[in-house]
Amino acid sequence: MKKVSIIVPVYNSEKYLDKCLDALCNQTLKDIEIIVVNDGSTDGSEEIIKQKMVKNPNIKLYNKKNGGQASARNFGLNKACGEYIFFVDSDDYPELDMCEKMYNAAKENNYDIVCADYFINKDGIDTYNKILPNKKSGEISIKEYMFSGVAPWMKIYKHEFLTNNHFTFPEGIIYEDFASIPTLVKFFPKIYYLNEAFLHYVHSDVSTMRTTEYKEKFEDIFVAVDYLYDNLNSCGVDEELEYLIVYHFLLLGSLNFYQYQKYDQIDKISLFVKSKFPKWNKNKYLKNNTFKEKLLMKLFYFKKYDIIKICQSIKK
Numbered sequence: 001m002k003k004v005s006i007i008v009p010v011y012n013s014e015k016y017l018d019k020c021l022d023a024l025c026n027q028t029l030k031d032i033e034i035i036v037v038n039d040g041s042t043d044g045s046e047e048i049i050k051q052k053m054v055k056n057p058n059i060k061l062y063n064k065k066n067g068g069q070a071s072a073r074n075f076g077l078n079k080a081c082g083e084y085i086f087f088v089d090s091d092d093y094p095e096l097d098m099c100e101k102m103y104n105a106a107k108e109n110n111y112d113i114v115c116a117d118y119f120i121n122k123d124g125i126d127t128y129n130k131i132l133p134n135k136k137s138g139e140i141s142i143k144e145y146m147f148s149g150v151a152p153w154m155k156i157y158k159h160e161f162l163t164n165n166h167f168t169f170p171e172g173i174i175y176e177d178f179a180s181i182p183t184l185v186k187f188f189p190k191i192y193y194l195n196e197a198f199l200h201y202v203h204s205d206v207s208t209m210r211t212t213e214y215k216e217k218f219e220d221i222f223v224a225v226d227y228l229y230d231n232l233n234s235c236g237v238d239e240e241l242e243y244l245i246v247y248h249f250l251l252l253g254s255l256n257f258y259q260y261q262k263y264d265q266i267d268k269i270s271l272f273v274k275s276k277f278p279k280w281n282k283n284k285y286l287k288n289n290t291f292k293e294k295l296l297m298k299l300f301y302f303k304k305y306d307i308i309k310i311c312q313s314i315k316k
Helices: 014-025 045-055 069-079 098-108 159-164 176-187 216-232 238-259 263-276 284-288 291-301 305-315
Strands: 004-010 032-039 059-064 084-087 113-122 125-129 138-140 155-158 191-202
Touching (some): 004 069, 004 098, 014 045, 032 045, 032 069, 045 059, 084 098, 084 159, 098 113, 098 155, 125 191, 176 216, 263 291
Parallel strands (some): 032 059, 113 191
Antiparallel strands (some): 084 155, 113 125, 113 155, 138 191
């Protein structure tokens, strides 16, 4: 058994893949396997992977028909034999000591999950992103975990914990991270927060969400929210769940639909929030949001699109 399995879903990421794989192959922790799942790429990604395999026996390549990122991650998870699991996106890259430090933190007290900070890399410039403000390294509660970020790549997971609880990413949708990563709290994991950044999250054109054209797949957010709500409702994190959904759905989701003038989708969001969280504006975690964010939430909730247009015209 390897100490760590790193699962890398790949789809048409030849522009970034070389840097990602180099950083994984040169990890200071050597007892690892790098599971690269080529999810039907049509560019030169497969050739890059094969070239890296010549000098790096830790890389294992699996080719499959395109099924989306969730499908690729689940495929990799089924192939993994490591004691702990990492998920790394092919357009991102880690610090060389990421596996070693996060693995050691997990082993120290037999943690099921270890969370860490990360860098946001935009136009080649790194910005440190602290996932839990005012928090030092140490064990955290499941309520704190709910605010550690929904992306899977800033965490390391005990393989046995994922397997025993039959964890998979919901396939066929985008927003699969938002739908699934928070649900791990219902299994009451032992969690550690490491106040150090290791992964460079690169703003790239590979991302599903970066497009100038409207995609019907954006409407998958409704499926994701239903999945998250059904899995975590009445699990002891009600206020945290309410905030997570309101923030990602009523604010971020609405903003995305608004830029394409899809007001009917925002109407659906408003109805969902009204039905499930009628007192959302009393949520204690909203105090950490900016005045602008809270104002936009209220305007979207009450479907005041004309006022939003006026506000944006004044800003311009």
